[in-house]
Amino acid sequence: MSANPTDRSFLRMALGHPAFVTGFVLSAFFVILALVSFAWTPFDPTKLDIASKLKTPSLDHWFGKDHFGRDMFSMIMVGARVSIAVAFVAVGVGMLLGVPLGLYAAAHRGSLIDEFIMRGNDLVFAFPSLLLAIMITAVFGPGAVNAIIAIGIFNIPVFARLARGAALSLWTRDYILAARVAGKGRARISAEHILPNIANLLIVQGTIQFSLAILAEAALAYVGLGAQPPLPSWGRMLADAQTLISLAPHMALFPGFAIIITVLGLNLMGDGLRDLFDPKLRRGRG
Amino acid sequence: MTAYLLRRFLSLSLSLVAASLVIFLVMEVVPGDPASFMMGINADPAAVVALRTQLGLDDPLPLRYLSWVAGLLQGDFGVSYTYRVPVSELISERVAISLPLTLYALALSTLIAFPAGILAAAKRNSAADVSVMGATQLGVAIPNFWFAMILVLVFAINLRWFSAGGFPGWEAGFWPAIKALTLPAIALALPQASILARVMRSSLIDTLDEDFMRTARAKGLSRGQALRRHALRNALIPVLTIIGLQFSFLLAGGIIIENVFYLPGLGRLVFQAITQRDLIVVRSVVILLVFAVIVVTFLVDLAYAAADPRLRRRRA
């Protein structure tokens, strides 16, 4: 865990790691697509043209058209925006709430609050996640924001647990004792010494959760509980494509590939980061 | 160890109580009235009121919670609003599909994952490792409902090797039933197998790096012997955790797959019950699933103890 992502040799090593580079390029591709979509899409993704529905891919419409005659490529671009935004915020929520909880629990190991936090985590873990997400969206209604809440809730215990476990092992380190001898309190030690040293782990887990969140968003959208039309969403595009799969396979294939490639990219990147951060694999450095 | 297990069991039971409260309250705030749903769009308001009374929906909240819990404790899950049959009957019919499906998928995923993970770990960084890991990356990335759609397209619609879904019932015989569960099980197993293979690999690699593996080699065991006799059992512990998690995930997580293959399983029962506001079914099934998760977690703890003698003494 001694890797320091800011230094030069880290960058050099990262560039020499094929999985990381592939993952990074793939995920970056979709992030860029999403960003570009704010400024430009080849066609208006909300513009219907029923007469040309289900058109197969062509030079004009690279990914063909959907059942309303909308340009699939443009929809996938805007859909990337939704997927990425939902996943990003959901994971962010999970981290923002989960990490402090985990750090707090670790700092007060064995206390009632620790016990309470951990049991709360058990509870969330014990719930069938997709079901609870469905219930949450049933309570609050479908929509991107509620999808975020539903996915975010399950990220809280993931990060709380991870942060607690990693923090506990750091609390026994001598440099933490040294900080205590220097009179620092638990909160300050958590912020100053623990958090930066578990950041790598959190980043790695973050990318993995990010990819899981994209899959979860797709699943929710697929059952109709994600972002609402006219905002395109990959999961809903798949749901729309479902009955047409034998008639217009392109409608199912492209959004499917978009999901697979993004998730694959994120996972490869996460794995790559894990390797890069792992001191066991780093030679010639402290 | 027994003390540890007992404590764990107690705290898990507490979770169960908390879960029952959460689930009850969530279902209470879900908008939508089961009675109006059942009576439909042109229903007479008086008829709806009559039905509400008949279903006991107008009783005070705490009373309904307590009577539900009291019922649960006696194994009485109540009567479904929509189906008007005992929930336990509904559940047992559905479990007869979901449970075998889960076990089938789990067996498939284990059968694929173990050899793949072991191969990849034993031949670390070889072409075999790289391709197994590449395949698992892909397996994790494919949304299972999409995969299911493709399976149906290829194997049911085009090749017609399997029926597109449905379940003939166990009374139709073992093989027809298994055949009906095969495509769904494959769709469910693919991502799970990928995850499991990855865990198996990394856990095994960690174990292979342990000092005692070097000791074993120094005794004259070949690489393969050392792996079989010393690494596998030690590597199994994290794998067990994942299998436990997967079991619970699959039991409830089959909703979408059950929909694609129109299997009358537990997941679809709750999903449908949610849309029909059959609160009593939703509550009972969810609490049952939570219970299953808890039992499985507990069993995994026991399995740990079996796999690792250190735990029989110490607390984990």
Added chain:
Amino acid sequence: MNGLSISNLRVDIHGKTVLHDIDLELEPGKILGVVGESGSGKSMTALSVMQLLPRGSQWTGRLEVAGNDLATMDEPALCQMRGRDVGMIFQEPMTALNPVRTIGDQVAETVMVHTAAGRREALAIARTMLDRVGLPEDRFPLDRFPHDLSGGQRQRVVIAQAIALRPKILIADEPTTALDVTTQAQILDLLRELVHEQDMGLMLITHDLAVVAGLADRIAIMKDGAVVEAGPTRKIFEGMQHPYTRALLEASAHAPERRRRAEPQQVPVLSVSDVVRDYQQPRRNLFVRPPPFRAVDHVGFEIFHGENVGLVGESGCGKSTLARAILALDPLQGGEIKLNGHVFSSAGDGPHPELRARMQVVFQDPYGSFNPRHRVKRLVTEPFHLMKDRPQGIDLERRIDRALTEVGLSSADADKYIHEFSGGQRQRIAIARALIIEPALIVLDEAVSALDVSIRAQVLDLLADLSDRLDLSYLFISHDLSVVRAITDRVLVMKDGRIVEEGDTETVFHNPQHPYTQTLVAATPSLEAALAESAG
């Protein structure tokens, strides 16, 4: 020849040469000591003989075991050789055994891999072997698991499985480094007996000259992947041909020069009276809470201004626990600790910052003592947190500078990260961190145990020098008697949480009163004694 012969061995790992021009010979019934500092290539030499070099290694030269040329043997033949012709013992007994299999199984496995013996027969052999290494049937049945055993007992199991088939050669890579001195003495005795009894050749690897001095027939000194000097033990010590050998010897016996003696005063810097520390034990059963484990049991002593006090005792006797209590990191279950006459306790928010600033600490592990993400500058100034008006700007620079130069580093080091330093340098930085706030007392918990002898000597010199110049008091905790002896005025001997003997360092070591102190002193390998013997 029936033993081991290494000639011209060269090993490269990922293109980096880690061993070159190694020539070693070992005959049956003899002991070859291989000595060298960390990273000198001792383990790689041993692993070459076992043909268990890490991935990416390549070797050239000639390796012969019991007359077989290893270069000509394929993997199955090598498997046949390992365990039957050569046995090996590793350093870390805690992890060298498979935790999920019984000790009987693991010893019997050696037999079953190499002979046609059935399980029952193999277990019988395992039984004899365990008896032989001092693990008798009644206390150590075959079905015990490694986690039930202490480090020394585990090391015996490892030895039993290594010698189960009476190999011609036994390689022991730092077999006692992780063990207490008394246990170390027992294991070394056992090894010596086995060599003579079974006519084995033993290659004993260690970084401690004293360990091999009284044991080995021949010694090879290694440095930077090469053997710098080799020969019969006596000749090595007499000749001291190579400057490195000499340096090593001197460092091992090093005692820093002390100029000043402490004078007792009215108010001791530290006064510990009747301190008790308990650890809660995990429940065995839901309803009965086991009594707490008493790690420190009514301990009392004082440290005066400028005085260096040593605390010795075996692993687990409670030294670190006491240190943590003194530092007010953990609550006490009894007694009182006073610093400069003021109560020093962890209750509430802990001691007042000004008081806390009077006592600092240096820990054992030079790698775990620093947050890897901070620069040295920030690391050493951490105690300034305790000051009301913290030094700023130029003043701050000056103090960092002074602290670093004080410990023999340069001001340029302030901007580096901790991974850019060696173990010894890190320990210096730890001392700088303790010094920067100008405390009256520094607690050093095994502060030099993880360092190589030559670096240890430097750090000890530094500590002695600082104590003289800055009027510091030390509480110096170590399990290594020779180190304590070199630097302290007074010593406390601890056993099972109690102080069993206390007195002037020289007096205690020359004339130990308590039986425990006596065993401790006797078990400590002594270079002096070995040299005296070889000279005589």
Added chain:
Amino acid sequence: AKMDATIGMQLEPPNLDPTGGAAAAIDEVVYANVFEGLTRFGADGSILPALAESWEISDDGLTYTFNLREGVKFHDGSDFNADDVKFSLDRARADDSTNAQKALFADIASVDVVDPATVKVTLSKPNGSFLFNTAWGDAVIVAPETAADNAAKPVGTGPFSFGEWVKGDRVDLVRNPDYWGEAVRLDKVTFKFISDPTAAFAAMMAGDLDAFPVFPAPENLVQFEADPRFSVIIGSTEGETILAMNNKKAPLDNIKVRQAITHAIDRQAIIDGAMFGYGTPIGTHFAPHNPAYVDLTAQSAYDPEQAKALLAEAGVSDLTLTLKLPPPSYARRGGEIIAAQLREVGIATEITNVEWAQWLEDVFKAKNFDLTIVSHTEPMDIGIYGREDYYFQYGDADFKAIMADLANATDPAKRTELMQAAQKKIADDYVNGYLFQLARTGVADAKLKGLWPNSPTQANDMTGVYWEE
């Protein structure tokens, strides 16, 4: 020949008692198959005698005397007679009745048993559609002994008796050997519930199903048409699909705004886009196949310019409306298209997809919506426009008067005239946007004959179904 048939249905009935639930799926399984009423719907929507062989209506239109069929037995072996009729009708109109269509029986003053084969029903006021009402599934005749258990184990007088219900999967019906009427030609009928349209498609393609009378995905019909194994049966339903507007909520309380919305809608695009071409455009709330239907589509023809002008006239700009869409694909897809069309004339929409339960709560009960899309599948349901607090909140006094006249009218010509007046009235008031009449899009094995092409009521009448050699 094959003696059984497996019929696909999208929704599973929540229970099997047509007198105790509103779900269309109940009737789709049991109507005419398990249960029968005094009268029944024919395949063309005409009213035919069923358990009543014949009837006399008094001149004042207040007394109906039904002559019951004799020798009829319930599936449990008990005899059917006038007492059962009295029991059934009284039960349906009782105060604590949970009959979803209680209004059907509202006009009944009393039911009297004349003799075991004769029942006299007295109305409190003349009701021109009483015989139509008794044909509904909610008015079937049940036996007092078994009525309470019909939800799980229905017992009726029909040609099929209940076999087994594997919940979540299927209901089996088996031939009733003691049936009073013409013997049916199938031994067993299985209704299989497949809610997912893709799964339905796959199941048909894979041969798991013999027919899917209301196939949920019109987009797949092209493929069935191209395949000689299947025949595609297109018919009409009673489902008027409308864009319902909240008539009391500003600015939709302004007729100009409502009119603007109707002009903004391109019906054909919706039919093509959402229903893949299946459906008949309508201009009012009335089934086009009904002889009394008037084609008023021109009155709300697609004309975005006029829509914009009307909005300007009404003085609304920057209009944002909520559009709540229930699950069926006509609503979800149609909603997306309508949203796009409204956007063209400057009306923004906020789409929310809701489940039925939520729709009922939010839209139907709480009237918390601006726009919604729903298909009204009950036959002859224009009367809902007379209901004051019905969800779209119309309840115009003139319209109510027309309805009152209609209720009293028995003369067919007069009735037609009144019905047409009612159609015109709601079209003139632009109460809702009238989109299209839902088509009945069925698929069946090419050899399976005798299925109803149309849906005069929600039913899968299996009486005349057989396999062609």
